[in-house]
Structure formats: structure tokens, C-alpha cells
Amino acid sequence: MFGVSGEVYAGERVSVDYKEILFLWYMNGRSIEYPNIAGYWTYEYNLDYRQMIEKLLDLRYLTLSAPEFALSKKKMPELKRILSGRGFSNSGKKEELIRRIIENLSAHEIKQICREKFFVATEAGEDIIKENEHIIYFHKNKSKFRFSSLENVVKLKRSNPKMTISELEIILKDEQEKEKERLRQETLNGYKKYGVVKRYAYLAALDKHTCSKCGNLDGKVFDVDKAVPGVNYPPMCDDCRCTTTAHFDRNDEEDDDELERIARDPETGKNYYVPIGTTWRKWIKEVSE
Numbered sequence: 001m002f003g004v005s006g007e008v009y010a011g012e013r014v015s016v017d018y019k020e021i022l023f024l025w026y027m028n029g030r031s032i033e034y035p036n037i038a039g040y041w042t043y044e045y046n047l048d049y050r051q052m053i054e055k056l057l058d059l060r061y062l063t064l065s066a067p068e069f070a071l072s073k074k075k076m077p078e079l080k081r082i083l084s085g086r087g088f089s090n091s092g093k094k095e096e097l098i099r100r101i102i103e104n105l106s107a108h109e110i111k112q113i114c115r116e117k118f119f120v121a122t123e124a125g126e127d128i129i130k131e132n133e134h135i136i137y138f139h140k141n142k143s144k145f146r147f148s149s150l151e152n153v154v155k156l157k158r159s160n161p162k163m164t165i166s167e168l169e170i171i172l173k174d175e176q177e178k179e180k181e182r183l184r185q186e187t188l189n190g191y192k193k194y195g196v197v198k199r200y201a202y203l204a205a206l207d208k209h210t211c212s213k214c215g216n217l218d219g220k221v222f223d224v225d226k227a228v229p230g231v232n233y234p235p236m237c238d239d240c241r242c243t244t245t246a247h248f249d250r251n252d253e254e255d256d257d258e259l260e261r262i263a264r265d266p267e268t269g270k271n272y273y274v275p276i277g278t279t280w281r282k283w284i285k286e287v288s289e
């Protein structure tokens with residue numbers, strides 16, 4: 001598959017798996033000297049990144065940048081300084097400044113000011129990234145789809161190559177809901193199984209998106225054998241994110257001072273902690289004042 005020159009023939013590509021594709025996208029544009037590779041490549045994706053970089057370079061999906069590439073990584077003040085220091089105009093957008101530098105400076109001069117090297121995707125590498133944008137999309141939105149895996153995304157797309165990202169998203173959302181539903185059922189079965197948990201407490205999110213139907217049940221305690229989904233057990237609404245916890249009557253209420261639960265600030269969207277006794281009814285009154 002290699003030509004005499006060692007180049008990969010166009011159209012003959014060695015296939016790489018989805019982790020390798022993701023890693024190619026991730027490495028595209030990273031500094032060689034300070035790549036700052038995130039830990040999850042090792043502990044979550046199980047990649048030996050040194051080996052992977054070598055492989056992608058060998059396959060010519062990744063290469064080292066030409067000196068000009070470093071210009072795109074420079075900030076505006078530096079680009080302006082380079083131009084004005086040589087008597088050229090320094091006005092215009094970033095791309096214009098870069099073009100002006102390339103057009104007016106010698107290759108040697110450019111090499112001098114662009115010492116930092118970067119990994120960049122080759123044309124074949126860019127094609128792979130473009131063809132697999134669904135993998136990249138779901139990797140970026142991992143937290144939204146925590147009940148499904150990237151393997152699943154790859155499989156779905158492979159069995160139906162024409163599927164768009166939004167169509168994939170609909171299927172995954174549906175899977176998420178089914179999985180959430182399964183977990184809720186499993187929780188309830190778990191409560192019932194040993195007869196230890198007699199009662200459960202309903203938990204709605206302290207969040208402005210929680211509807212009042214769910215919110216009003218927050219903190220209420222029900223008998224396990226009287227749990228009815230849609231009445232006193234989630235899901236209560238179409239977009240239900242509610243959960244439950246086992247409830248035990250406690251004589252000692254003192255500990256409650258130290259327990260907290262998470263709420264989401266309606267304005268900033270950031271999480272913060274409130275005392276455990278804060279129900280949704282109390283919370284929504286406080287935040288809407």
C-alpha cells in the first residue's frame with residue numbers, strides 16, 4: 001500500500017477505530033512541545049498516547065506543521081508587532097495579517113519567528129475527521145448521554161450510514177429514557193426485595209426546569225408497596241429527572257444540619273448546596289423572591 005516514495009496512495013486508507021479517530025481530532029493543532037494531553041485518554045479510553053501519536057504519524061493522518069501554521073496560533077498583538085516592526089501595515093483581521101506576513105517575509109524569516117511546531121491533520125486525516133463528526137459530537141456531549149456508549153453510536157451509524165447527527169440524537173435520547181426507566185424500576189424492585197426498605201423519599205431536582213407536578217412531591221415520603229409511577233413515583237412527567245432514595249425514620253435529627261443537597265442557581269446555572277431539609281417548594285419560593 002505504500003508507493004515508492006513512501007506516500008500513502010490516495011483513496012487507500014488504513015481504517016482506524018473510533019478512539020483513534022477521536023484522538024486524531026484531539027491532537028489536530030496541539031503543540032508538540034506542550035501537547036497537554038488529558039488524563040482521560042489513558043484511564044477512560046485506555047490509549048497509550050505516545051504509541052497512538054506514532055501510529056497516526058506513520059499512517060500519515062497526522063503530520064508536523066509547516067512553520068506558517070504557528071502564525072495561526074499567535075495572538076493578534078504579536079502578529080501586529082511582527083508586521084509593524086518591519087514597516088508593514090498592521091491593520092486588518094487575523095487572516096489578513098497572517099497572509100501579509102507570508103507574502104512579505106522570506107521563508108527563512110518565517111522559520112525564525114515560527115519555532116513552535118504543532119501536530120496537524122493531513123488531508124486524509126481531515127477527511128477522516130469530517131466523515132466521523134458524529135463520533136466527535138457525542139464525545140463532546142458525553143455528559144448528556146451518560147447512559148449510552150460511543151460504541152453504540154458507532155454501531156448505530158454503521159448500520160445506517162445516512163443517519164444524521166440529530167437523528168442519532170433522537171434515538172439516543174429515547175435509549176436514555178428507557179435506561180432511566182429501567183433503573184427506576186430496578187430501584188423500586190430493590191426496595192421491595194428484602195423488605196428492609198419500607199418507605200422511600202421522592203427527590204426532584206432543585207432546578208427551574210423542574211415542573212410543579214414533580215417539585216411538589218419533592219421530599220415527600222411514601223410506602224414502598226404503594227408506589228405507583230405517575231402518581232407518587234417517577235416518572236411524573238414527560239421530561240422527568242426525578243429519583244427516590246430509601247427512607248428510614250431517624251430519632252436523631254441533629255445530623256441533618258450537616259447534610260446538604262445540590263441546587264442549581266436559576267440565573268448562573270451553577271450548582272450550589274442547600275441544607276438537606278430544603279424541599280423544592282421552599283427552594284422555588286426563595287429563588288423567585
Ligand SMILES: [Zn+2]
Nearest residue numbers: 214240241242
Ligand atoms: Zn420529575
